[in-house]
Amino acid sequence: MGDMDAKSARTSGPDLASVARLIGDETRAAFCLALLDGRAWTATELARHAGVAASTATEHLNALVAGSLFTEERQGRHRYVRLANQQVAELVENLAALAPERVAPVSSLSAANRRQALAHARTCYDHLAGVVGVAIADAMTERGLLNWAHGLALTEAGGKWLADLGIEVRASARRPAVRSCLDWTERRPHLAGAVGAAVCRHAFDRGWITRVGSTRAVTVTDTGREALSSGLGLPAEVLERRRS
Amino acid sequence: MGDMDAKSARTSGPDLASVARLIGDETRAAFCLALLDGRAWTATELARHAGVAASTATEHLNALVAGSLFTEERQGRHRYVRLANQQVAELVENLAALAPERVAPVSSLSAANRRQALAHARTCYDHLAGVVGVAIADAMTERGLLNWAHGLALTEAGGKWLADLGIEVRASARRPAVRSCLDWTERRPHLAGAVGAAVCRHAFDRGWITRVGSTRAVTVTDTGREALSSGLGLPAEVLERRRS
DNA sequence: CGGACGCTTCGGCGCCGGCCGAAGCGTTGC
């Protein structure tokens, strides 16, 4: 008993450290956060985004792919990478929810703007987050589409609502239909899981929201304002992007 | 746009790396896994467990407490530490589920025994895992106490079952009643959350299970075999700890 | 009161890991 602790702790069980170390670097962490938008990025884009040389980015990507946090896809001279699966996305989200907010030293005006746009509405891997994402989850709860009593669940009315809107949920054995994801700007839960992804996809398809440039931020279109207001009763102040 | 990426990525958003780096060290990771048993350990116990000098353990614990992954409690000359909250426990679990299993080089006979005991039944922070934990979740699902259709939820029958057994669930606004936790030995989900914790506590209180020495492993007692077999219909082969 | 014990502080050591730039390779496009 007990006397084998030192050795056995190091030679058995899951190798937490190897995975955590992959995210435990400023640059690689920046990569992970960037990929949380659910899209594939090229190596150069990530390098520019994180402010490191292309060669450095290559090394980091090799490590992340080898550790199977990222998957890659080669196309011609491009190397596209994405998060390997939603389990990894969840891990990054959990980490983000737990991590201290970085102190932003007197950020510029445009940076403040970007920040505000992200806080308002953005994609979080494959679902919606930010003020709008939280408001949608709240509205769905209020209308009896979601039930938080015993863990998060989709109600019967919720299933019907999805069907009526023609939102097709791509369920899988692995992935829960609904999952709550802690928002790192709002610090409140929003809707993730297969349903969260389906709602987000639907919103893009119907032109309710569009991407802002190449960032994770999205804006609500006029069509979207109409649809979300009449369909879920989202208040106008949530739907308007307040400008500085 | 985009030209501020390099700087903004490093000066805003959650500081993933700082948290991940805390776990990204062999020794600190060993600490985290050890504390997954939900109990408080002293600094020296952890040092011995991980095979490092006491001074080294002190430094690591300072970092983990400062990063608010651990909380500490001083009692006389002892320093007790535990995981700060269940959010941290979930993070560690997620990491463990994602991490590669460490290759155990020709482990000794006693190590193999320990390993088997852990794989059979153990505590995972505050609920039950291992073959037994998974079997309980399965049985509860089969009996209609749990519903996985739309995310994991406790059914009405499940609520009644808990009440009948006199299992008191300490619900909280923060914590979901039921949550699935991916088992790193079985690679299948078992029951966590407030209900998972309540069931585990109940099993200890009633003497259904007892700890094996000071490890996370537990054994099912005769009383427990009887209760789990008649109450949930767990098969005998699951309840017997197979010896080498 | 003195010795055992748990923990902490400090200095010093060694290594690992992240960074870059230069050079090179494959793809794309003119």
Added chain:
DNA sequence: GCAACGCTTCGGCCGGCGCCGAAGCGTCCG
């Protein structure tokens, strides 16, 4: 074919981090 471009490889630099042991401090117990 040549030039531009994206990515990769390599060598070298540097800082940070994890480790230890020695010394010291506070607590507990006989």
